[in-house]
Amino acid sequence: MELQHSPAVSHGTTVRATAPAQDDRIIETDIPSRLDHLTWSGFHTRVVLALGITWILDGLEVTLAGALSGALKQSPSLHFSNFDLGIANSGYLAGAVLGALGFGWLTDRIGRRKLFFITLAVYLTATAATALSWSIAIYTLFRFLTGAGIGGEYTAINSTIQELVPARYRGWTDLVINGSFWIGAAFGASSAIILLDPAVIDPDLGWRLAYLIGACLGLIVLVMRMWIPESPRWLMIHGHPEAAEAIVADIERSVLGHTQDAARPNLTTIRLRMRDHTPLTEVARTLFSSYRTRALLGLVLMAAQAFFYNAIFFTFALVLTDFYGISADAVGWYILPFAAGNFIGPVLLGRLFDTLGRRTMITFTYGASGILLALSGYLFSIGVLSARSQTVAWMVIFFFASPAASAAYLTVSETFPLEVRALAIALFYAIGTGVGGVAGPALFGALIDTGSRDSVFMGYLLGSALMIAAALVAWRYSVAAERKSLESVARPLAFLE
Incomplete structure (x- = not known):
């Protein structure tokens, strides 16, 4: 059937349709180009604050799990062992894996905006329930559900931010947002310092109140997200070009005071065949056939950083208490400088990902992290480090490891087509965390229970080897995505010549 023109929706978007089939409609639009040519504005700052706070919540949760470990072991009602804590922390990560997969599929299917409300609601409920735990089984269950909410947040939030932030700011913005995990870590550590001080509050009550902090923060975030729009890029492909145009026009007016001129020579258009969903068979073919080298890269980066981070940070407090004799209520003081180094790394190095490029910086940060961990692990094994010098060593290591880990999420979220972006984030986060994070x-925990520094050193060497291997894979397969539109890095599956 011959295509018939329908009236232009507005601006630079035209819809042609073969009636009556909705899925046959073709759109010619400049929406991606218009979004990428905007300058940074208050709108983008608000998006980053309302959505990027997910990483602050995760940092809060992970830090609390580490900082509260001593209090949970000493709790008269729980009496957790190191192995119990390791199982509970692995349960949190397992929940994040399954939550990412399930919610990631839904994010590509029904939209970004709906999902970041659903996942936040799951997180709020579960983290509040954790404060009521009365056994290791119940505690692990609630931690699992909290992880499911956070895992779902990753997929909806990262895809939304990628699709709303202009191309030239994407690398630095993504790394800083992911690095904001450590703002949550610092907040969690500060809370633990106060709430675990026996002079202030009963420690068995203090750890419960600490978990309620996350729920209270989540309620504030819920309100902040009310005005965040759906991704126009998602809408234009999934049969809602009118809504996409209206949102982009509103964004332009808030940034520029007017809509952009469609006749501007630097605004380009693309042609897309709209669809209401992407079949899973096409998703699998895209990820593991058409983009198999990018899939390998994403998997390796995710797995290496997941093991590196989760294995070390979840047991941070155990190393301090078991090997350096630091009391449980003082652990937070050591997490604060550690968190500072982790946040400063992406802030200072992030812009280099947009200037020197992805390949150079990913290779450098992964390689440096692995080498430094091996060196500090050796010094730990021979007993020459104190609690303070150990913390300084970790600060230096994670100054590089933090942007490296953030770059894994950046790589996966920008190098796959829009229709499978959220599920790609979910899948590689899930596989990487399952392989490298859940077991870590x-x-x-088991290595620390042996009381042997040499055993713990072997674990550090494993993490070091994984990061160095990831650096080599990054040098070979990284994509030059810096300052390029998402559509030029990975053409939408609905793209038409």
Whole structure:
């Protein structure tokens, strides 16, 4: 059937349709180009604050799990062992894996905006329930559900931010947002310092109140997200070009005071065949056939950083208490400088990902992290480090490891087509965390229980080897995505010549 023109929706978007089939409609639009040519504005700052706070919540949760470990072991009602804590922390990560997969599929299917409300609601409910735990089984269950909410947040939030932020700011913005995990970590550590001080509050009550902090913060975030729009890029492909145009026009007016001129020579258009969903068979073919080298890269980066981070950070407090004799209520003081180094790394190095490029910086940060961990692990094994010098060593290591880990999420979220972006984030986060993250805390918990520094050193060497291997893979397969539109890095599956 011959295509018939329908009236232009507005601006630079035209819809042609073969009636009556909705899925046959073709759109010619400049929406991606218009979004990428905007300058940074208050709108983008608000998006980053309302959505990027997910990482602050995760940082809060992970830090509390580490900082509260001593209090949970000493709790008269729980009496957790190191192995119990390792299992519970692995349960949190397992929940994040399954939550990412399930919610990631839904994010590509029904939209970004709906999902970031659903996942936040799951997180709020579960983290509040954690404060009521009365046994290791119940505690692990609630931690699992909290992880499911956070895992779902990753997929909806990262895809939304990628699709709303202009191309030239994307690398630095993504790394800083992911690095904001450590703002949550610092907040969690500060809370633990106060709430675990026996002079202030009963420690068995203090750890419960600490978990309620996350729920209270989540309620504030819920209100902040009310005005965040759906991704126009998602809408234009999934049969809602009118809504996409209206949102982009509103964004332009808030940034520029007017809509952009469609005749501007630097605004380009693309042609897309709209669809209401992407079949899973096409998703699998895209990820593991058409983009198999990018899939390999994403998997390796995710797995290496997941093991590196989760194995070390979930057992941070155990190393301090078991090997350096630091009391449980003082652990937070050591997490604060550690968190500072982790946040400063992406802030200072992030812009280099947009200037020197992805390949150079990913290779450098992964390689440096692995080498430094091996060196500090050796010094730990021979007993020459104190609690303070150990913390300084970790600060230096994670100054590089933090942007490296953030770059894994950046790589996966920008190098796959829009229709499968959220599920790609979910899948590689899930596989990477399953391979490198879930086993890590339990493994290190068991190694620490041996009381042998040499055993813990072997665990550090494994993490070091994974990061160095990831650096080599990054040098070979990284994509030059810096300052390029998402559509030029990975053409939408609905793209038409």
